[in-house]
Amino acid sequence: xxxxxxxxxPEIVPLYPLREIxxxxxxxxxxxxKQEDMPPxxxxxxxxxxxxxxxLKQEPTGELFSALHEIGTLCKVVQINKLAGGGAKVVLEGxxxxxxxxxxxxxxxxxxxxxxxxxFAEKSMVSEALVGSLNALLKIALSYGRPLPDDVMKMIDFIxxxxxxSDLVALYLNLPIxxxxxxxxxxxxxxxxxxxxxxxxxxxxxxxxxxxxxxEVTKKVGKSQKEFLLRExxxxxxxxxxxxxxxxxxxxxxxxxxxxxxxPEDVRKIAEKEMRRLERINPASPEYTVSRTYLDYLTTIxxxxxxxxxxxxxxxxxxxxxxxxxxxxxxERILEYLAVRALKDKMKGPIxxxxxxxxxxxxxxxxxxxxxxxxxxxxxxxxxxxxxxEIRGHxxxxxxxxxxxxxxxxNRAGSNNxxxxxxxxxxxxADFRGDPASALLEVLxxxxxxxxxxxxxxxxxxxxxxxxxxxxxxxxxxxxxLKDRMEVITLSGYTDEEKLNIAKKYLIAxxxxxxxxxxxxxxxxxxxxxRITHDYTREAGVRNLQRNIASVCRKIAKEVAQEKPLRTxxxxxxxxELLGPPxxxxxxxxxxxxxxxxxxxxxxxxxxxxxxxxxxxxxGKEDLILTGSLGEVMKESARAALSFVKANCTxxxxxxxxxxxxxxxxxxxxxxxxxxxxxxxxTMATTIVSLFSGRPAKRxxxxxxxxxxxxxxxxxxxxxxxxxxxxxxxxxxxxAPAKNKKDLEDIPENVKDELQFFFVEDIREVFAQALx
Numbered sequence: 120x121x122x123x124x125x126x127x128x129p130e131i132v133p134l135y136p137l138r139e140i141x142x143x144x145x146x147x148x149x150x151x152x153k154q155e156d157m158p159p160x161x162x163x164x165x166x167x168x169x170x171x172x173x174x175l176k177q178e179p180t181g182e183l184f185s186a187l188h189e190i191g192t193l194c195k196v197v198q199i200n201k202l203a204g205g206g207a208k209v210v211l212e213g214x215x216x217x218x219x220x221x222x223x224x225x226x227x228x229x230x231x232x233x234x235x236x237x238x239f240a241e242k243s244m245v246s247e248a249l250v251g252s253l254n255a256l257l258k259i260a261l262s263y264g265r266p267l268p269d270d271v272m273k274m275i276d277f278i279x280x281x282x283x284x285s286d287l288v289a290l291y292l293n294l295p296i297x298x299x300x301x302x303x304x305x306x307x308x309x310x311x312x313x314x315x316x317x318x319x320x321x322x323x324x325x326x327x328x329x330x331x332x333x334x335e336v337t338k339k340v341g342k343s344q345k346e347f348l349l350r351e352x353x354x355x356x357x358x359x360x361x362x363x364x365x366x367x368x369x370x371x372x373x374x375x376x377x378x379x380x381x382x383p384e385d386v387r388k389i390a391e392k393e394m395r396r397l398e399r400i401n402p403a404s405p406e407y408t409v410s411r412t413y414l415d416y417l418t419t420i421x422x423x424x425x426x427x428x429x430x431x432x433x434x435x436x437x438x439x440x441x442x443x444x445x446x447x448x449x450x451e452r453i454l455e456y457l458a459v460r461a462l463k464d465k466m467k468g469p470i471x472x473x474x475x476x477x478x479x480x481x482x483x484x485x486x487x488x489x490x491x492x493x494x495x496x497x498x499x500x501x502x503x504x505x506x507x508x509e510i511r512g513h514x515x516x517x518x519x520x521x522x523x524x525x526x527x528x529x530n531r532a533g534s535n536n537x538x539x540x541x542x543x544x545x546x547x548x549a550d551f552r553g554d555p556a557s558a559l560l561e562v563l564x565x566x567x568x569x570x571x572x573x574x575x576x577x578x579x580x581x582x583x584x585x586x587x588x589x590x591x592x593x594x595x596x597x598x599x600x601l602k603d604r605m606e607v608i609t610l611s612g613y614t615d616e617e618k619l620n621i622a623k624k625y626l627i628a629x630x631x632x633x634x635x636x637x638x639x640x641x642x643x644x645x646x647x648x649x650r651i652t653h654d655y656t657r658e659a660g661v662r663n664l665q666r667n668i669a670s671v672c673r674k675i676a677k678e679v680a681q682e683k684p685l686r687t688x689x690x691x692x693x694x695x696e697l698l699g700p701p702x703x704x705x706x707x708x709x710x711x712x713x714x715x716x717x718x719x720x721x722x723x724x725x726x727x728x729x730x731x732x733x734x735x736x737x738x739g740k741e742d743l744i745l746t747g748s749l750g751e752v753m754k755e756s757a758r759a760a761l762s763f764v765k766a767n768c769t770x771x772x773x774x775x776x777x778x779x780x781x782x783x784x785x786x787x788x789x790x791x792x793x794x795x796x797x798x799x800x801x802t803m804a805t806t807i808v809s810l811f812s813g814r815p816a817k818r819x820x821x822x823x824x825x826x827x828x829x830x831x832x833x834x835x836x837x838x839x840x841x842x843x844x845x846x847x848x849x850x851x852x853x854x855a856p857a858k859n860k861k862d863l864e865d866i867p868e869n870v871k872d873e874l875q876f877f878f879v880e881d882i883r884e885v886f887a888q889a890l891x
Contacts, residue, residue: 127167128193131223133159134171134231136183141299142172142192143286146213153206158228160196160209168196171231172211173219174300183229184222190236190304193217216303236306238282249312250284256319257288282308285315292318347401370398373411376418383422386578390417409515416522416576421529425536425584429493430461442487443480444621449473449608453488456586467565468536468586472544472602474594475610476726476840478660481590482542484610488588489538497528502543507553510562512575522575525562529585536584544601545591556598563587563604611839612659612726614846614867615652622648626665634672641675643668643689650691654701657847659726659840671697712818715810717889719802720823720845720853721794722837727844729821732787732799734806739782747787750795757785759828760804763882764811767830771886773811783807798835800826801854801885814890821845822854822885830882834858839865846870852877854885 163170173191198210216236224230289302305311377390393414400407429435435457439450456469473481489496512523529535547556561567562582570579589605591597631640656663674697675686686693715734720727743761745754761783768775785803787794801824809816823841825833834856845853857878879885
C-alpha cells in the first residue's frame with residue numbers, strides 16, 4: 120500500500136537553526152531557549168504554530184541558507200513556558216520532513232520557504248520482515264539493560280509503518296549527530312529502516328560483548344565483591360547496634376595523628392591528599408596497606424620534636440672525662456660545639472669523622488657525646504653496605520618498600536636532633552644497586568641536608584639539627600667528595616701508661632661485673648697489667664687488653680665455682696699462670712745487629728708496627744728480586760733505593776764491580792701480610808748499603824721516611840702510631856723526616872723521654888746514625 124502524507128502548511132514558515140540536536144517527525148521533545156532565541160517560536164503563532172528546525176552544517180558567516188542542511192523537520196509548538204531568569208521552555212512535536220527552498224527573510228526572524236518531503240510507505244514482505252526483526256532486536260537490547268520508556272515500547276508493538284518505526288527507533292539509538300542527520304535525509308522509508316536495523320544490530324552486538332566481558336570480570340572479582348558486600352552488611356549491623364565502624368575509627372585516628380604531627384605545611388597537604396585517597400580505597404585492596412603504612416610513617420616522624428641540649432659546659436666536660444681517658448682533641452671539639460650552641464640557638468650540626476685504629480674508643484665516644492649533650496643516640500654500621508636504597512629508601516611502587524636507614528632510625532629515636540653515628544664509613548661497597556657513599560653526600564652536607572628527600576617519603580626532611588659522627592680506620596678508601604664534607608679528627612693509639620689507666624678506670628670494673636666477681640673483686644697490680652700489655656697483646660687500642668682481662672676474670676670465676684682458694688691479688692706471676700706462655704716478644708731487644716737487616720716502622724689500620732727489611736746477594740743476571748707481599752709503591756721504593764746506591768757507590772764506600780753479575784734479593788718477613796706505602800724507602804736503602812758495605816745495621820735504631828732518587832728524605836704520616844710501636848718493640852732511637860718534627864707535639868712526654876729522636880733531611884744522615 121502506498122500512503123501519501125500531506126499537511127496543510129503555510130508557504131512561508133519561521134526557521135530556527137539547530138546545533139546540538141536533530142528533530143524527527145513524530146518526536147515530542149523539549150528545548151530550553153535564551154531570550155534572544157525566542158522570536159521564531161513567538162512568530163509561529165502567526166503561522167499555524169509551525170516552525171522549521173533545520174541542522175546547521177557550519178556556523179553562518181553571511182547568508183543563512185548556505186550554512187543549513189537541505190532537509191529538516193517541521194514542528195508544531197505545543198507549549199511555551201516563560202522562565203523566571205529569562206528565556207523559556209518550549210515543548211515541540213515533530214510533524215513531517217521538509218526541504219528548505221529559500222530563506223526569504225534573515226532578520227529579525229528567519230523566514231523560510233519550504234516544501235514537504237513526500238514519503239511512500241509501501242508494505243511488502245521485506246518491510247514486514249524488517250519490522251519484525253527490528254522488534255526482536257529491541258527486545259534483545261532491553262534484556263541487556265537498554266530500556267525504552269513504557270509508552271514508546273507500547274507504540275512500537277502496534278506500529279507497522281516502516282517510515283514511522285524507523286524514525287521512532289532512531290531517536291533512542293546512541294548515534295553521533297551526523298549519523299542522525301543522514302537518517303533524517305534518507306527519504307526512502309525502506310532504506311531508512313534498513314539503516315536503523317544495521318545500527319541497532321551493531322548496538323546489540325556491542326551490548327553482548329560488554330555483557331560477556333562484564334560477566335567474566337564479575338566472575339574474577341566475585342570473591343572481592345562478596346567480601347565487600349559482607350563488610351557493608353557488617354557496617355550496617357554495627358550502626359544498628361550503635362557500635363563504631365572499625366574502618367571509620369581507623370580513619371578518624373589517622374586524621375587525629377595528622378592534626379597532632381606538627382608537619383610542615385607542604386607535607387601536611389600531601390598527607391591530607393593521601394588520606395582522601397585512602398578513604399576511597401577498598402580495605403581488601405593491596406593499595407590500602409601501602410597507603411596506610413605511608414601515612415603511619417608521615418605521622419610518626421618527629422618533624423618538630425627535639426630534645427633540649429645540655430648547655431652546661433663544665434658538666435659536659437665532667438661527663439666526657441668520666442667516660443673516656445685522654446682524647447683531648449675530641450673533648451675540646453665537643454666543648455667548642457656546646458659553647459657555640461649556648462650562644463646561638465639555631466646552628467647546623469657538625470659532621471665529625473673519627474679516624475683511628477680499632478679499639479681506641481671511636482664508637483663508645485659517640486655514645487658519650489650523646490650523653491654529654493642529653494640527646495638520643497643512633498648507630499648504624501655501613502660496613503659492607505652496597506645498596507643505595509639503604510640510605511635513601513625504596514620508591515613506594517616496590518613491594519615491601521620502606522624508608523632508608525636514616526629516616527627509619529630518626530623515626531625510632533623520636534627526636535629530630537639525635538647524635539647519629541655512621542660506623543665504618545671507609546668500608547662501604549658499591550655494585551649494580553648503586554653507591555651508598557654517593558647517597559651520603561647529601562646526608563653529610565650541612566648546605567644540602569636541610570631538605571633531605573627519602574625516596575619512600577618523597578617529602579623533604581630537615582637533617583641540620585642532627586649531629587652526624589662517622590668512624591673509619593683509614594681515610595684513603597673514603598671518596599674525596601665525602602671526605603671533603605667531614606671534619607676529620609684523628610684518634611691515635613694508646614701508650615702503655617694510657618692503657619694502664621684505661622684498664623684501672625674502666626676495663627677491670629666492667630669485666631669483674633660481667634663475670635660475676637662483683638662481690639669478690641680481685642685486685643690487679645700495675646705490673647700485671649703491663650705484663651698483659653707487653654706479652655699478650657700487640658695493638659694500638661685496648662680491645663685485646665679487655666679480652667685478656669676478661670679471660671683472667673673467667674678463670675678466677677671458674678676457680679671460685681670449684682671452691683678453690685680465692686685469688687684476691689692478680690700479679691705478673693698470676694697472669695703468666697692463667698694466660699699461659701707469652702704470645703709476643705720484643706723483637707728488637709732479643710736480636711743482635713746484623714749485616715743486611717734494618718729495622719723500619721710501618722703504619723697499618725690496626726696502628727703502628729715494626730718491620731724488618733732483609734737483603735742478600737748472589738750471582739745472577741737479574742738485578743733485583745722482591746718478596747714479602749709488597750705493593751707497587753713499596754716495590755718502586757726498593758727500585759729507587761737500589762738506583763741511588765748504585766749511583767753513589769763510591770761515596771758510600773762500595774766498589775762498583777760489587778753490582779756486576781749480582782742479583783739482589785730484598786725480603787720483608789711476615790710474607791702473607793700485604794704491605795705497601797713509600798715510608799720504607801730509607802729502610803730499604805739502609806739495608807742495601809749495609810749488605811754491600813759489610814757494615815751491620817743497629818737493631819735498636821728504627822726508621823721511617825720516603826726517599827727520593829736524589830737522597831732527600833720526605834715526610835710521612837702516622838708518626839705517633841709508629842713511635843708507640845717502636846717503644847713496644849724495645850727500640851732506643853727513632854729516625855724520622857725533618858718535616859715530621861712538628862708531629863712530636865702529639866707524642867706523650869713520657870714516651871719522648873724514653874726514646875731518642877733524630878730528624879734527617881738526607882739519606883746520608885740515616886746511614887751515619889743507623890750503620891756501625
